[in-house]
Amino acid sequence: MKTNRTSRLTLLALLSASILSFIPAPASAVPETVKLVMHYQRSGEDYTGWNVWLWKNVTATSGDKNVSETGVQFNGQDDFGKVLTISIPEMANFENLGFILRLNDWAAKDVDADRFITNFNADGVAEVWIVQGDPTIYSSKPSLETKLVSAKIDSFAGVTVSLNKKITLTGKGDEDFQINGGLKIVSVQPLNGSATSASILLLKLSGDIDLGTKYKITHKNLGEADAILADIMNSTEFNTRFLYSGKDLGNSYTPAKTAFRVWAPTATVVSLVTHESDSSAANLGKVIEMKASDNGTWAATLNGDQSGTIYTYRLEFGAKVNEAVDPYVRATTVNGNRGVVVDLSKTNPTGWNETKPKFSGRPTDALIYELHIRDLSMDKSSGIQEKNRGKFLGLTELNTKNTSGGSTGITAIKKLGVTHVELLPVYDYASVDENNPTFNWGYDPKNYNVPEGSYSTNPKNPTNRITELKSAIQALHNQGLRVNMDVVYNHVYDVGTFSQELIVPGYFFRKNSDGSLANGTGVGNEVASERPMVRKFIAESVNFWADEYNIDGFRFDLMGIMDVTTMNLIRKNLDQIDKTILIIGEGWNMGNSLASSERANQLNAAKLPRIAFFNDQFRDGIKGSVFESAETGFVTGSLTKSIDVRTGIVGNTNFEKNVLNKWTTLDPSQSVSYVESHDNLTLFDKLTASAIGANEIKLASLARYSSSIALLAQGVPFIQAGQEFLRSKDGDSNSYKSSDEINSIKWNLASKNASTLSYFKGLISIRAAHPIFRMSSSAEVKKNLKFIQATTDLIAYSLNGKNMKDSWKTVVVIHNSSAKSKTVTLPNKGKWNVAVQGSAASTKSLGSFNAGSVIAPGQSTLVIYQPN
Numbered sequence: 001m002k003t004n005r006t007s008r009l010t011l012l013a014l015l016s017a018s019i020l021s022f023i024p025a026p027a028s029a030v031p032e033t034v035k036l037v038m039h040y041q042r043s044g045e046d047y048t049g050w051n052v053w054l055w056k057n058v059t060a061t062s063g064d065k066n067v068s069e070t071g072v073q074f075n076g077q078d079d080f081g082k083v084l085t086i087s088i089p090e091m092a093n094f095e096n097l098g099f100i101l102r103l104n105d106w107a108a109k110d111v112d113a114d115r116f117i118t119n120f121n122a123d124g125v126a127e128v129w130i131v132q133g134d135p136t137i138y139s140s141k142p143s144l145e146t147k148l149v150s151a152k153i154d155s156f157a158g159v160t161v162s163l164n165k166k167i168t169l170t171g172k173g174d175e176d177f178q179i180n181g182g183l184k185i186v187s188v189q190p191l192n193g194s195a196t197s198a199s200i201l202l203l204k205l206s207g208d209i210d211l212g213t214k215y216k217i218t219h220k221n222l223g224e225a226d227a228i229l230a231d232i233m234n235s236t237e238f239n240t241r242f243l244y245s246g247k248d249l250g251n252s253y254t255p256a257k258t259a260f261r262v263w264a265p266t267a268t269v270v271s272l273v274t275h276e277s278d279s280s281a282a283n284l285g286k287v288i289e290m291k292a293s294d295n296g297t298w299a300a301t302l303n304g305d306q307s308g309t310i311y312t313y314r315l316e317f318g319a320k321v322n323e324a325v326d327p328y329v330r331a332t333t334v335n336g337n338r339g340v341v342v343d344l345s346k347t348n349p350t351g352w353n354e355t356k357p358k359f360s361g362r363p364t365d366a367l368i369y370e371l372h373i374r375d376l377s378m379d380k381s382s383g384i385q386e387k388n389r390g391k392f393l394g395l396t397e398l399n400t401k402n403t404s405g406g407s408t409g410i411t412a413i414k415k416l417g418v419t420h421v422e423l424l425p426v427y428d429y430a431s432v433d434e435n436n437p438t439f440n441w442g443y444d445p446k447n448y449n450v451p452e453g454s455y456s457t458n459p460k461n462p463t464n465r466i467t468e469l470k471s472a473i474q475a476l477h478n479q480g481l482r483v484n485m486d487v488v489y490n491h492v493y494d495v496g497t498f499s500q501e502l503i504v505p506g507y508f509f510r511k512n513s514d515g516s517l518a519n520g521t522g523v524g525n526e527v528a529s530e531r532p533m534v535r536k537f538i539a540e541s542v543n544f545w546a547d548e549y550n551i552d553g554f555r556f557d558l559m560g561i562m563d564v565t566t567m568n569l570i571r572k573n574l575d576q577i578d579k580t581i582l583i584i585g586e587g588w589n590m591g592n593s594l595a596s597s598e599r600a601n602q603l604n605a606a607k608l609p610r611i612a613f614f615n616d617q618f619r620d621g622i623k624g625s626v627f628e629s630a631e632t633g634f635v636t637g638s639l640t641k642s643i644d645v646r647t648g649i650v651g652n653t654n655f656e657k658n659v660l661n662k663w664t665t666l667d668p669s670q671s672v673s674y675v676e677s678h679d680n681l682t683l684f685d686k687l688t689a690s691a692i693g694a695n696e697i698k699l700a701s702l703a704r705y706s707s708s709i710a711l712l713a714q715g716v717p718f719i720q721a722g723q724e725f726l727r728s729k730d731g732d733s734n735s736y737k738s739s740d741e742i743n744s745i746k747w748n749l750a751s752k753n754a755s756t757l758s759y760f761k762g763l764i765s766i767r768a769a770h771p772i773f774r775m776s777s778s779a780e781v782k783k784n785l786k787f788i789q790a791t792t793d794l795i796a797y798s799l800n801g802k803n804m805k806d807s808w809k810t811v812v813v814i815h816n817s818s819a820k821s822k823t824v825t826l827p828n829k830g831k832w833n834v835a836v837q838g839s840a841a842s843t844k845s846l847g848s849f850n851a852g853s854v855i856a857p858g859q860s861t862l863v864i865y866q867p868n
Contacts, residue, residue, distance in 0.1 A: 031124035032092045036117065039141070040074065040101065041081035042132045043149070043164050043199040044192040047074070049104045052084055056094040057116060064098070071102065080129065080141060091124075101130065106592050111135050112512055112519070131164070133514070150514065151217040152230035156208040156237055159227050160191065161217055163199045171195060176220050177203055179227070181213045211266035212317045228515040229266075229506040233531060241265070242296035243532050247540075249297070250328025251311075251341050258306040258341050262313050262326065263533060264503050265296025269316035272300045273323070274309055278333030278460070282323055287314065308462070309341040315503060324502035325447060327537065330544070331462040334435060336428040336447045340462040344548060347466040349474060354550055357480045359419060361580035363612055363669035363716045364774040367764060368484060368553075368584070369418040370677055371721040373426060373455045373472075374439055376409060378744040383408045390437065390740075392426075392455045392465070395472035398479075404751035412750065414479045416724060416757075417764040420582065421476055422484035422555055424678060426469060428452050430493035431737070434459035439743050441678060441736040442486075443523075443557060444493035448541045473550055484553035484582060485545055489529065489538045490561040491521040500537070508534055510593040520561055520591015530563040530594065538562075539569050546577050559585030560601030564608060567600040571610055584672050584716065587613035587663075602663035605670050612716050614672045617662045618648025622706050626680035629689040629733065634817050635706045635859065636691050639792040645815070646795060648673060650785060651714040653778040658787075667778045671715035675706050676723045681733045683707065684726045700726055701860065704759050704839060708861040709815055711763045712773055712836075714781050721745055724760035725753040755839045762841025766863070769843050770808055772801040780804070788827070793818040794856065798827045801865070808865040811835075814856040825853045828866060836863035 038052065051071035055064050067088060076083035088097070097117040101110035110132055117137065120126045129138040133149060136142075146165040154160050159179065169175060174185035184206040190198030203217070215227035232238050242265040252259040264270050270292075273285040290298035290313075302309070310333060315322045325332065329339035359365065377384040377394035381402045388394045400409040407415055425442030427450060432440050434453035442452060451469040453459030473483050492498045495517060500508035510518035510526040518526045528534050545551045554574075559567065567583075574581045587602040597604065602613045620626065621644025624633035634641040647659050651668025654661070665671050676683040687694070687702050694702065703726055711717050720727065722745045729735050732742050750757055767773045775781050784803050788796040799811040812832075816822050826832070829852035833845040838860060840846055856862045 030091045030094055030096065031120060033087060033089045034091050034097070034120050034124040034126060035087050036084065036097060037125065037127040038084040038099075039078065039080045039082075039127075039129045040084070040132075041130070043162065043166070045081075046192065047082050049107070050074070050082070050110075051102060051104075053100040053102050054086075054088075055098045056088070056091060057096050057098040058094055063094075065094070071105075097126070102592075105596055107595055108513075109592055112516075133164075146222060148217065148219055148222040148225045151215075151225040151227040153209055153215070153227050154231040155235055156232065157205055159203045159205070159209075159215070159217060160230075161201050161203060161225070163201075163222065166193050166197045166199045167222070169196050169198060169201075174203075175201075177201075178218045179203070179205065179215055181210065181215050183207055183209075183215075212268040214318070226515075228511070230511070233507050239532050244295040244297050244536075246294070246297075249540075250326055250330070251306075251339070253307065253341055253343055255305050255307075255343075257301055257303045258309070259299065259301045260290070260311070260326075261293070261297050261299045262290070262503060263295075263297050264313075264315055266504055266507075267298070267315040267317055270298035271314040272302075272311060273314050274302075274311045275338060276310070278310060278338055282312075285312070306341045307343045307346075310338050311341065312338055313503065317505065322502040322505075324499045327447075327499040327503065328449060328540075329447060330449050330548075331466060332428060332447055332450050332453075333462060334453060334460045335433065336430070336450060336453070342463055342466070344466070347463050347470065349467050349471040351478075352470055352474055355477070356550065356552060356578070356580075357419075357477055357482050359482055359552070359580050362774070362776050363582055363584075363610075364714070364776045366420050366482075366553075366582060366716055367418045367711075367767065368420045368422050368582075368672075368716065368718040369413055369416070369721060370422045370424070370718065371413075372424040372441070372678065372743065374437075374740065375721060375743050375745050378740040379746055381408070381747040382745070383747070387457065390455070391457055392451075392468040392472040393457060396475040398475075402747040402751060404748060406747070406751040406754075408747040408750070410476065410479055410481070412747070413721075414481060416761055417768060418481070418719075420482040420484050420553055422486060422553070422718075424486045425488060426452055426455065426485065427487070439737060439740050443488050443736070445488050445491075446493055447499070448489070448537075449544055470549060477550070482552035483550075484555055484584075485549075485551045486555045486557060487542065487545075488557040489541070490527055490556075490558040491523050491525050492527070495525045500534075504533075507531065518591065518593045520593060521558055522590075526561055526591060526593055528593075529561075529566040530598065535563075535566045535569065538566060539573055542570050543573050543577065546574055546581060552578075552580070553582030553584070556583070556585030556600075558588065558590065559613075560588045560590045560599050562600045563594055563598050564600050564604055565598075567608055567611055571608075582612070582716075583610070584612040584614070584718075588616075605663060605665050608670075609666055610669070612670045612672050613663075613665075614674065614677075614718075615648050615652060615715065617644050617652065618671070618673055618710065618713070619675055621645040621648060622675050622709050623683065623686055624690050626686070626733075629681060629686065630692075632690050633706075634795075634815075635702055635709070636687065637817065639817065642792055642795055642817075645709060646787065648715070649709070649713045649795070649797065650781050651778075653714075653781050655778075655782055655785075665778070667776060668714040668781055669716060669776055671713075672718050673710040673713045673715040674718040675710050676720045677718070678720060678735075681731065682720065682727050682729055683723060684728050685731050685733075688728075689731065700753060700756055701839070704756055705815070705860050707760065708763055708836065708841070711760075711767060712813055712861070712863070714773070714775055714785070717767065719760075722749070725750040725757045759839055759841050762843070763836065765843050766835060766841060770801065770806050770811075771804045772799045772806045772808065772811055775804065786827070788812070788824060790824060791818075791822070794822050794824070796824050796856075802868060807868055809868040811863065811865045812854075814854070814862040816856040816858055816860060816862070819858045821858055822856050823853055824856055826851070826864075828852075830866060832864045832866055834862070834864050836861055
């Protein structure tokens with residue numbers, strides 16, 4: 001399945017829930033109270049931990065209501081299996097009952113889909129029978145024929161088979177099971193039940209499994225099943241045999257020779273194939289047979305200067321032959337279809353150096369500006385030369401102007417005062433033809449270590465894209481701007497054509513129990529980051545970008561799909577290069593392939609020090625859910641959201657009992673504070689959809705108000721390019737492949753909305769000048785931030801700047817969501833200076849007053865201070 005950004009957004013809305021593959025049928029009127037009787041059979045009788053996630057369902061997911069937040073336990077048993085009997089009141093306003101059979105707290109699901117009970121009898125009773133691994137909802141007790149359900153290769157010496165029912169065992173020989181491929185079954189061991197009756201069996205073999213052979217298990221009465229590579233790839237034995245620790249995978253270039261090494265432990269023959277051009281027929285390539293080497297690798301060497309040599313790997317798996325790009329390759333032909341050997345030392349542009357802009361390394365001192373390469377320059381108002389529009393070189397042009405004479409491009413970003421520019425994916429992605437570029441966000445990995453060719457001025461030249469990306473990075477560094485990179489190691493564009501799948505089939509991606517691809521990402525596949533050689537590839541890829549391209553930070557897409565160990569290894573490795581490199585990521589709790597304790601998500605923040613998470617609790621508290629365009633947030637009148645806003649203000653730290661964290665940080669540097677990103681509606685479009693009746697002036701005011709809450713909060717502030725002057729995408733909430741007209745930055749808005757731009761500059765300068773807004777430990781936040789008692793439509797807090805050696809001794813921040821002005825009692829009497837009021841924000845006093853209270857204007861932010 002290829003990447004579908006829409007399905008990803010649907011999945012994010014549901015978070016841990018499954019992607020819907022069973023659509024609820026229209027139901028007749030549901031009684032006020034229904035009684036559900038569910039019979040559940042597991043062939044292995046392994047019921048411990050299994051429970052029912054049950055909800056009252058309506059078509060609009062926002063109207064669903066869970067029956068229990070902890071799952072419903074079975075409360076009976078019969079000859080079929082476990083039984084759940086439950087009465088569910090207040091059903092009249094719902095359409096049906098949704099359910100998922102799950103293990104503990106989402107450790108696994110029986111069927112990877114939501115299912116729905118739609119039929120109730122006149123008494124409101126629904127009685128159903130559910131069989132493990134069978135998506136059917138039976139309305140009467142099924143009579144099931146015993147059959148072979150699955151066969152899994154979990155070790156070199158045996159195959160585990162599962163049946164839908166127990167069978168009687170004689171304890172002798174092969175029990176009528178057979179396997180192909182020259183092997184024999186020497187004994188059968190029950191893995192459940194008893195020695196004479198079981199449904200899960202280990203078939204012990206006469207010899208070791210050959211990983212390059214396809215096996216089938218057959219039984220004269222029970223049918224047949226393909227034996228899939230399963231836990232063998234996670235086994236200690238596999239990793240002992242095939243874990244390669246060398247640093248020379250890919251091609252290792254010198255002027256005298258180039259060595260090639262590929263990890264392909266399941267292949268029977270591997271060849272290096274060199275090609276005359278990017279388009280020459282594959283069968284005309286020169287074939288050099290590679291030699292089997294250490295730990296499942298294959299190696300070959302070509303003498304002489306091979307810079308520019310075009311190559312692929314050809315791999316044989318019995319009768320099957322695959323041809324693949326080297327996954328470690330650093331240069332490719334156009335559209336990334338073949339690898340190219342490159343002398344990277346000759347790709348550095350004039351002026352290239354490894355000196356970085358000064359930065360403390362404390363994440364809370366950063367302010368991140370998210371930018372898409374193409375967005376920056378495609379609109380004529382960018383003032384960037386037409387030849388560089390949509391290209392890496394668009395980032396190298398300085399002093400560009402819009403039609404009103406206002407600054408655009410990198411000069412404008414520099415003047416804004418941000419510290420880091422985060423580039424949406426710039427690796428080689430598959431969803432755009434590099435010869436005829438169109439817009440795409442780029443979350444479709446093809447070659448992880450190669451720059452995207454559609455952003456180069458000559459995609460047919462393998463080194464051009466490298467040099468031009470380095471030129472862009474150097475240009476940003478020269479302006480004092482650090483550069484972060486958006487990386488997508490959680491999934492790929494197309495599993496079937498992805499290099500790692502062609503080289504080691506079945507290893508790089510997680511599978512469901514039935515052998516299908518796991519899909520916790522919502523885009524068709526999940527990368528198995530927990531597997532040692534996958535982990536090695538990801539960690540070395542990140543290191544490569546940091547080292548070769550001088551990257552200053554990484555944003556991990558759908559980081560919650562990845563595992564804790566891998567992310568901590570990445571953090572450790574980057575520290576050896578540069579401890580000031582930032583790591584942030586989307587820590588959503590997604591998928592169920594990994595145990596909940598192993599997922600690199602928000603809930604495991606305590607296990608991931610110095611790795612930050614996008615704070616969606618704060619984001620949605622401020623403006624309302626990103627998945628419901630009309631839903632309001634605190635700034636637009638939803639006062640219950642004040643709890644979430646207070647939580648975000650303290651960076652989701654363990655602050656006090658009145659701050660209700662949905663997840664908790666070790667310190668504020670783990671909380672990315674934002675109200676807008678490339679995903680979902682822009683802030684201006686969200687406010688247009690939710691602040692009904694507001695005119696442009698009012699929308700601008702609400703946008704400033706919303707942004708100020710995030711920019712002044714403790715944590716790592718983050719804005720999308722153009723947010724500072726009310727960027728709109730015409731209400732397109734999922735513009736991943738929309739037109740340039742929708743996505744490009746309209747730089748004339750910077751002049752039209754000059755007051756908002758000035759407001760942003762003022763807020764950013766305040767944050768940069770005053771450490772009280774950039775506390776880096778939970779202890780500092782708890783000691784120096786105090787909430788002031790106020791009504792629910794107003795949030796006020798004081799900051800003790802003196803303790804942080806700030807020139808502002810005491811600061812008070814007031815966010816008033818009431819349409820009316822409100823009086824707030826101040827912690828101290830005396831003279832107060834105004835720093836933020838209405839549409840103005842400045843490090844210099846906007847005015848002063850002498851009092852023990854202050855009137856805060858409605859639907860805006862007020863910041864006042866007493867100097868030291």
